Amino acid sequence: MSLYQKHVFVCENLRDDADVRGSCAQKGSIEFRSLLKKEIELRGLKGKIRINKAGCLGTCKQGISMVIYPQGIWYGRLSESDIPEIVEKTLVQNEVISRLLMSFMKNRSF
Numbered sequence: 257m258s259l260y261q262k263h264v265f266v267c268e269n270l271r272d273d274a275d276v277r278g279s280c281a282q283k284g285s286i287e288f289r290s291l292l293k294k295e296i297e298l299r300g301l302k303g304k305i306r307i308n309k310a311g312c313l314g315t316c317k318q319g320i321s322m323v324i325y326p327q328g329i330w331y332g333r334l335s336e337s338d339i340p341e342i343v344e345k346t347l348v349q350n351e352v353i354s355r356l357l358m359s360f361m362k363n364r365s366f
Protein backbone atom coordinates (compact mmCIF):
# COMPACT_ATOMS: atom_id res chain seq x y z
CA MET A 257 0.00 0.00 0.00
CA SER A 258 1.28 3.43 -0.95
CA LEU A 259 1.37 6.46 1.29
CA TYR A 260 -0.15 8.53 -1.54
CA GLN A 261 -2.91 7.84 -4.05
CA LYS A 262 -0.68 9.27 -6.78
CA HIS A 263 3.01 10.05 -6.75
CA VAL A 264 4.26 12.39 -9.46
CA PHE A 265 7.85 13.08 -10.41
CA VAL A 266 8.78 16.10 -12.54
CA CYS A 267 12.28 16.40 -13.93
CA GLU A 268 14.04 19.54 -12.78
CA ASN A 269 17.43 18.68 -14.18
CA LEU A 270 19.35 21.75 -15.39
CA ARG A 271 22.20 21.47 -17.85
CA ASP A 272 24.59 24.06 -19.11
CA ASP A 273 23.31 26.04 -22.10
CA ALA A 274 26.13 24.61 -24.22
CA ASP A 275 24.97 21.03 -23.63
CA VAL A 276 23.21 19.84 -26.78
CA ARG A 277 20.97 17.46 -24.84
CA GLY A 278 19.11 20.40 -23.33
CA SER A 279 17.24 19.92 -20.07
CA CYS A 280 13.78 20.16 -18.59
CA ALA A 281 14.68 23.07 -16.33
CA GLN A 282 15.71 25.06 -19.42
CA LYS A 283 12.20 24.41 -20.72
CA GLY A 284 10.54 25.71 -17.55
CA SER A 285 10.07 22.58 -15.43
CA ILE A 286 10.85 24.29 -12.13
CA GLU A 287 8.00 26.77 -12.62
CA PHE A 288 5.84 23.96 -14.05
CA ARG A 289 6.23 21.86 -10.91
CA SER A 290 5.62 24.85 -8.66
CA LEU A 291 2.33 25.61 -10.44
CA LEU A 292 1.34 21.94 -10.37
CA LYS A 293 1.89 21.86 -6.61
CA LYS A 294 -0.23 25.00 -6.20
CA GLU A 295 -3.05 23.43 -8.21
CA ILE A 296 -2.92 20.34 -5.99
CA GLU A 297 -3.12 22.50 -2.88
CA LEU A 298 -5.95 24.65 -4.27
CA ARG A 299 -8.00 21.55 -4.99
CA GLY A 300 -7.49 20.12 -1.52
CA LEU A 301 -5.46 17.18 -2.77
CA LYS A 302 -2.35 17.79 -0.70
CA GLY A 303 -1.58 14.64 1.28
CA LYS A 304 -3.27 12.47 -1.34
CA ILE A 305 -1.21 13.41 -4.38
CA ARG A 306 2.49 14.03 -3.95
CA ILE A 307 4.46 16.13 -6.44
CA ASN A 308 8.21 15.58 -6.22
CA LYS A 309 11.10 16.93 -8.20
CA ALA A 310 13.30 14.46 -9.98
CA GLY A 311 16.66 14.51 -11.64
CA CYS A 312 16.95 13.52 -15.28
CA LEU A 313 14.38 10.86 -16.16
CA GLY A 314 16.24 9.90 -19.33
CA THR A 315 13.68 11.38 -21.72
CA CYS A 316 15.30 14.79 -22.24
CA LYS A 317 14.26 15.30 -25.87
CA GLN A 318 10.63 14.93 -24.82
CA GLY A 319 10.90 17.24 -21.81
CA ILE A 320 9.40 18.71 -19.79
CA SER A 321 9.17 15.13 -18.51
CA MET A 322 6.99 13.69 -15.78
CA VAL A 323 5.97 10.24 -14.58
CA ILE A 324 2.90 9.38 -12.55
CA TYR A 325 2.69 6.35 -10.24
CA PRO A 326 1.21 3.88 -9.53
CA GLN A 327 0.09 3.67 -13.18
CA GLY A 328 3.51 4.50 -14.64
CA ILE A 329 2.17 7.14 -17.01
CA TRP A 330 4.91 9.11 -18.72
CA TYR A 331 3.99 12.54 -20.08
CA GLY A 332 6.26 14.78 -22.10
CA ARG A 333 6.53 18.09 -23.94
CA LEU A 334 4.53 19.62 -21.12
CA SER A 335 3.61 23.26 -20.69
CA GLU A 336 1.92 25.18 -17.91
CA SER A 337 -1.35 25.21 -19.86
CA ASP A 338 -1.53 21.40 -19.48
CA ILE A 339 -1.68 21.53 -15.67
CA PRO A 340 -5.45 21.86 -15.08
CA GLU A 341 -6.17 18.98 -17.48
CA ILE A 342 -3.50 16.74 -15.94
CA VAL A 343 -4.88 17.33 -12.46
CA GLU A 344 -8.54 16.86 -13.37
CA LYS A 345 -8.33 14.05 -15.89
CA THR A 346 -5.31 11.99 -14.88
CA LEU A 347 -4.76 12.66 -11.20
CA VAL A 348 -8.43 12.85 -10.17
CA GLN A 349 -10.35 10.84 -12.79
CA ASN A 350 -7.59 8.35 -13.73
CA GLU A 351 -7.87 9.13 -17.43
CA VAL A 352 -4.86 9.07 -19.71
CA ILE A 353 -4.37 12.12 -21.93
CA SER A 354 -3.12 10.56 -25.17
CA ARG A 355 -1.59 13.68 -26.68
CA LEU A 356 0.72 14.09 -23.66
CA LEU A 357 2.04 10.53 -23.63
CA MET A 358 5.68 10.07 -24.47
CA SER A 359 6.31 8.27 -27.73
CA PHE A 360 7.25 4.95 -26.08
CA MET A 361 3.90 4.95 -24.21
CA LYS A 362 1.59 5.42 -27.19
CA ASN A 363 0.48 1.80 -27.62
CA ARG A 364 0.25 0.87 -23.96
CA SER A 365 -2.95 0.12 -22.14
CA PHE A 366 -3.47 1.14 -18.54
Ligand code: FES
Pocket residue numbers: 267268269270278279280281311312313314315316317319321
Ligand atom coordinates in the same frame (compact mmCIF):
# COMPACT_ATOMS: atom_id res chain seq x y z
S1 FES B 1 16.68 16.63 -18.44
FE1 FES B 1 14.61 16.12 -17.99
S2 FES B 1 14.45 14.08 -18.64
FE2 FES B 1 16.53 14.54 -18.93
